[in-house]
Amino acid sequence: MSDDGVAEVAARLAAARRRLRAAEASAGRPPGSVRLLLATKTMEAAVVRAALVADRDGTDRPAGELPVLVGENRVQELVAKAPELADLAPGWHVIGPLQSNKVNAALRWAACVQSVDDLALAERLQRRCEAVDRTLEVLVQVNVSGEATKSGVPPAAAADLAVRVAALDRLRLRGFMTIGARSPDEGVVRAGFAALRDVRDEVLARGAPGTADAGELSMGMSGDLEAAVAEGATLVRLGTAVFGARPAAPA
Numbered sequence: 150m151s152d153d154g155v156a157e158v159a160a161r162l163a164a165a166r167r168r169l170r171a172a173e174a175s176a177g178r179p180p181g182s183v184r185l186l187l188a189t190k191t192m193e194a195a196v197v198r199a200a201l202v203a204d205r206d207g208t209d210r211p212a213g214e215l216p217v218l219v220g221e222n223r224v225q226e227l228v229a230k231a232p233e234l235a236d237l238a239p240g241w242h243v244i245g246p247l248q249s250n251k252v253n254a255a256l257r258w259a260a261c262v263q264s265v266d267d268l269a270l271a272e273r274l275q276r277r278c279e280a281v282d283r284t285l286e287v288l289v290q291v292n293v294s295g296e297a298t299k300s301g302v303p304p305a306a307a308a309d310l311a312v313r314v315a316a317l318d319r320l321r322l323r324g325f326m327t328i329g330a331r332s333p334d335e336g337v338v339r340a341g342f343a344a345l346r347d348v349r350d351e352v353l354a355r356g357a358p359g360t361a362d363a364g365e366l367s368m369g370m371s372g373d374l375e376a377a378v379a380e381g382a383t384l385v386r387l388g389t390a391v392f393g394a395r396p397a398a399p400a
């Protein structure tokens with residue numbers, strides 16, 4: 150990667166952080182209360198490295214704020230990039246649909262799976278964790294917009310699923326994830342994020358075993374991070390804001 154390319158990624162990351170700080174401030178939330186996850190799909194390992202090094206060495210990360218996390222949609226990309234970035238030891242999250250035949254490969258690298266949206270997947274993750282004697286952080290993905298193209302459990306079924314996932318002893322339920330509504334209406338987008346917060350609050354209020362640490366709200370991307378932060382996001386997932394436009398998907 151060229152020096153210019155590295156500098157550009159670093160500058161975009163700094164700008165994304167400023168945007169996040171501004172969103173926290175206008176939502177009346179303390180600086181650093183929302184963590185940043187870099188959504189690295191389609192980006193080469195060298196580009197991700199530039200962002201991780203800028204995060205580690207840069208001066209724009211406020212003292213006490215946690216380092217960025219990284220998230221991959223496709224297991225194939227995860228297993229290709231993670232070894233190349235192992236020296237930087239980023240925390241990898243799976244943020245895309247996880248097919249059952251990819252669970253073993255994903256668990257070689259993932260610290261967290263954010264896309265748990267049915268019990269069968271959760272049980273498969275549990276069994277794999279038993280086999281390799283580890284635990285795994287998970288988020289339950291909720292489809293707050295009801296759009297057919299989006300993964301996730303419907304909001305009305307989300308709390309029950311979360312309670313059952315939390316009962317699996319190898320899985321640590323940390324909270325909830327959603328992809329915001331694809332709408333130009335800010336009110337619609339915010340209502341979706343508020344619905345995810347309601348699910349979380351319901352689960353915390355029920356107090357079922359294993360749910361005490363389920364406070365995380367992974368919501369907000371490059372186009373809607375302000376709305377998500379205003380509705381209580383604790384983790385935003387940014388791709389294009391940090392890496393620039395993705396190449397068009399192959400036909």
Ligand SMILES: *Cc1c(COP(=O)(O)O)cnc(C)c1O
Nearest residue numbers: 188244370371372386387388389
């Ligand atoms: C691609 C992706 C993101 C980041 O999207 P941008 O609009 O590029 O910021 C976040 N979350 C998920 C699940 C994604 O697939």
